[in-house]
Amino acid sequence: MEIENITKKLQLVFQTLFDDETIIITNDLSAKDIQEWDSLNNIMLFVEIEKIFNIHFRTSEITKLQNVGELIRRITHKLSDSVSMANS
Amino acid sequence: MTDSGLSHLLPLPANYFHNESNGEDWHTLLHYRCNFRQLSLLASKLTKECTSFRDSINLKPLKFCIISSNNSSLLVPAIKGTGIRYGYHMQITEYSNTHPLLFLSEHQLNILDETYDFILVALNYEDISFWHTDSEPAYGINTKIEEFVHQLAQLQSSIFKKTGATILFQNIPRKPHTIFGHSDATITQSEQFQLHLFNQALVAMTKQTSSYLFDVASIAENEGLNRWYDERMWYLGKFAFSPDYLPLYADHLCRIISSIKGESRKCIVLDLDNTLWGGIVGQDGLEGINLGMGDPEGEAFITFQKYLLQLNDRGVILSVCSKNNKADAIEVFEKHPKILLKLDHIACFVVNWENKPTNITFIANSLNIGLESMVFIDDNPVERENVRRYLPVVAVPEMPEDPSLYTRTLSQAGYFELPKYTKEDLFRNENYQNNIKVKKLLSNRIDIQDGLAAIGMQLELKPFDAMGRNRIEQLINKSNQFNLTTRRYNNSQIKVIEESDSSYTLQVSLKDKFGDYGMISVLIGSIENQTLSIDTWLMSCRAIGREIEKAVFQEIVNYCFDREIKTIIGYYIKSDKNELVQDHYLKMGFYQSTIKKNITEWKLKIQQKNIVQLPFKITRPQGE
Numbered sequence: 001m002e003i004e005n006i007t008k009k010l011q012l013v014f015q016t017l018f019d020d021e022t023i024i025i026t027n028d029l030s031a032k033d034i035q036e037w038d039s040l041n042n043i044m045l046f047v048e049i050e051k052i053f054n055i056h057f058r059t060s061e062i063t064k065l066q067n068v069g070e071l072i073r074r075i076t077h078k079l080s081d082s083v084s085m086a087n088s
Numbered sequence: 089m090t091d092s093g094l095s096h097l098l099p100l101p102a103n104y105f106h107n108e109s110n111g112e113d114w115h116t117l118l119h120y121r122c123n124f125r126q127l128s129l130l131a132s133k134l135t136k137e138c139t140s141f142r143d144s145i146n147l148k149p150l151k152f153c154i155i156s157s158n159n160s161s162l163l164v165p166a167i168k169g170t171g172i173r174y175g176y177h178m179q180i181t182e183y184s185n186t187h188p189l190l191f192l193s194e195h196q197l198n199i200l201d202e203t204y205d206f207i208l209v210a211l212n213y214e215d216i217s218f219w220h221t222d223s224e225p226a227y228g229i230n231t232k233i234e235e236f237v238h239q240l241a242q243l244q245s246s247i248f249k250k251t252g253a254t255i256l257f258q259n260i261p262r263k264p265h266t267i268f269g270h271s272d273a274t275i276t277q278s279e280q281f282q283l284h285l286f287n288q289a290l291v292a293m294t295k296q297t298s299s300y301l302f303d304v305a306s307i308a309e310n311e312g313l314n315r316w317y318d319e320r321m322w323y324l325g326k327f328a329f330s331p332d333y334l335p336l337y338a339d340h341l342c343r344i345i346s347s348i349k350g351e352s353r354k355c356i357v358l359d360l361d362n363t364l365w366g367g368i369v370g371q372d373g374l375e376g377i378n379l380g381m382g383d384p385e386g387e388a389f390i391t392f393q394k395y396l397l398q399l400n401d402r403g404v405i406l407s408v409c410s411k412n413n414k415a416d417a418i419e420v421f422e423k424h425p426k427i428l429l430k431l432d433h434i435a436c437f438v439v440n441w442e443n444k445p446t447n448i449t450f451i452a453n454s455l456n457i458g459l460e461s462m463v464f465i466d467d468n469p470v471e472r473e474n475v476r477r478y479l480p481v482v483a484v485p486e487m488p489e490d491p492s493l494y495t496r497t498l499s500q501a502g503y504f505e506l507p508k509y510t511k512e513d514l515f516r517n518e519n520y521q522n523n524i525k526v527k528k529l530l531s532n533r534i535d536i537q538d539g540l541a542a543i544g545m546q547l548e549l550k551p552f553d554a555m556g557r558n559r560i561e562q563l564i565n566k567s568n569q570f571n572l573t574t575r576r577y578n579n580s581q582i583k584v585i586e587e588s589d590s591s592y593t594l595q596v597s598l599k600d601k602f603g604d605y606g607m608i609s610v611l612i613g614s615i616e617n618q619t620l621s622i623d624t625w626l627m628s629c630r631a632i633g634r635e636i637e638k639a640v641f642q643e644i645v646n647y648c649f650d651r652e653i654k655t656i657i658g659y660y661i662k663s664d665k666n667e668l669v670q671d672h673y674l675k676m677g678f679y680q681s682t683i684k685k686n687i688t689e690w691k692l693k694i695q696q697k698n699i700v701q702l703p704f705k706i707t708r709p710q711g712e
Binding site: 016017019039040043044047048051057058059062063 | 124125129161162320321323324325327331332
């Protein structure tokens with residue numbers, strides 16, 4: 001899946017979860033920047049992302065996330081892993 | 089979709105909340121399954137500024153409390169949002185991270201609000217800490233379980249005394265891991281074995297007390313334990329199970345609540361072609377339809393019919409609504425060698441070319457039940473859509489295309505939840521069919537009283553007692569048509585009435601030569617200053633039209649006369665459903681004294697005994 005496509009889907013997840021259609025996600029965006037992004041919503045964020053991309057995160061990936069850039073990298077990585085597994 | 093337990097519902101359209109006209113009627117929501125986000129949104133609509141939303145959808149208020157030693161914060165929006173689908177505006181208080189047994193202390197107990205309708209004790213796996221005891225013999229472990237359940241029973245009784253709320257205990261699904269492997273099931277020290285013992289003891293406790301079981305272990309088992317438990321969620325936030333199942337969990341909880349409130353559904357309306365058998369009888373003929381062993385789908389239809397029969401046995405009414413030639417349809421029921429459902433099982437058989445919403449309304453009227461008690465089953469999506477549109481309160485499960493899944497889908501939809509088993513539930517269906525027989529018998533007679541006498545009716549009249557309390561509660565919360573005031577009371581309120589010296593109460597049971605109908609009528613009055621005021625007078629709809637009210641009236645009048653009570657006051661409070669008894673007191677000879685808003689007050693001065701000949705044999709057993 002293209003990065004733009006991932007970003008687009010992810011942006012929609014953020015907008016729905018935080019109930020704010022003006023959120024534009026950038027690589028630097030982090031929990032500090034969104035007031036509602038607390039530990040509970042962080043979990044819900046991952047629950048949504050796992051469902052939408054059909055991927056799975058480790059516990060530590062959920063707790064140690066730095067920013068959206070890292071999130072996109074991890075999603076891309078997991079998706080390409082699953083594609084290469086499917087092709088092998 | 090992760091929670092296959094909600095596959096009978098349509099997914100909520102993504103743009104549902106953008107459409108302003110939606111959400112004005114919770115009945116349309118009834119047909120949709122919402123994910124956790126959507127449930128939270130619905131819940132916040134209630135909490136936030138949307139008073140117009142709240143008022144326009146006309147929800148019944150309900151105060152709910154969760155006690156859990158885990159993190160129950162996600163349960164709140166899930167339950168609240170789901171509550172709307174069941175017609176409730178739930179106010180929820182949660183005591184998260186609080187071990188339920190802490191409420192055994194006076195101090196903690198006093199925190200509890202006394203106005204809760206329901207309290208859920210959400211037990212979880214981590215609450216059971218007694219199995220790190222491998223050095224102890226098995227009986228020691230069992231004692232610990234007994235002790236814990238005993239404490240839960242004490243908890244139930246002290247919370248009940250304090251709040252009068254209905255208390256629900258949830259049991260605990262096992263973890264998908266073993267210590268000894270397959271032998272876990274046989275080794276008494278294994279967690280699996282002990283959890284099994286605990287769940288059994290909990291069931292026994294809820295049976296013996298006035299509390300109810302929330303069988304979470306079965307939900308988890310249906311969905312699969314590997315998916316039910318998401319260990320990460322436990323470590324991250326102390327969530328007892330995967331958030332994917334919040335909607336399913338909440339839906340099951342609301343089913344139990346609505347069943348305790350007497351709002352379970354009562355009747356299935358069945359389509360015929362491709363619903364009860366494969367193919368179309370009008371085209372394929374009696375020999376051409378697919379039903380019975382030898383064909384995989386034919387077997388699936390047999391299983392489905394078997395399941396319907398089981399529901400029928402436990403009191404769910406079956407009826408048929410099908411577009412067919414009536415003769416073709418009847419021929420299948422009478423002549424097909426494999427068919428299990430017989431015409432005798434069908435309380436109302438409507439086969440014609442009329443539209444289905446009209447027919448379903450007709451069925452509801454002839455069976456004397458409300459549309460909100462009905463479930464419509466049809467393989468045809470167009471018919472389903474039609475019924476959803478015109479009769480939004482009728483439940484219409486999304487039937488899967490494959491008949492192999494019919495039974496599972498209908499069962500997991502949970503329309504016929506039975507909160508507690510009473511003797512009357514066992515015989516209910518027999519009663520509906522008997523009622524039809526009685527009606528037939530009666531219609532052949534000119535004089536109603538002669539007809540009634542011919543069926544050998546026996547009435548038993550006695551004051552409220554502990555034995556009858558569950559059924560009294562059921563009647564008080566379920567009866568709508570013959571119900572003068574439609575006042576609802578819970579078990580503890582009924583107990584108070586039963587024990588009060590100024591109360592005059594009656595529970596009435598009916599038998600005739602066709603069957604034992606159990607308790608069918610309830611009356612609550614109070615006596616003060618030589619006046620009897622009738623707070624509640626109701627009768628189950630299966631006993632309407634038999635002049636039982638006259639016998640009850642005679643009983644009251646004679647009771648009053650013997651005790652020099654001079655006046656009887658009765659009330660009629662108009663509801664959507666009780667038009668039937670609008671003139672009830674007038675017919676009994678009362679005069680109308682006042683009308684305030686929707687309450688009419690009726691009075692009767694007692695001068696003499698009432699000795700009209702009635703077609704009953706009446707017994708009055710001595711109280712306990």
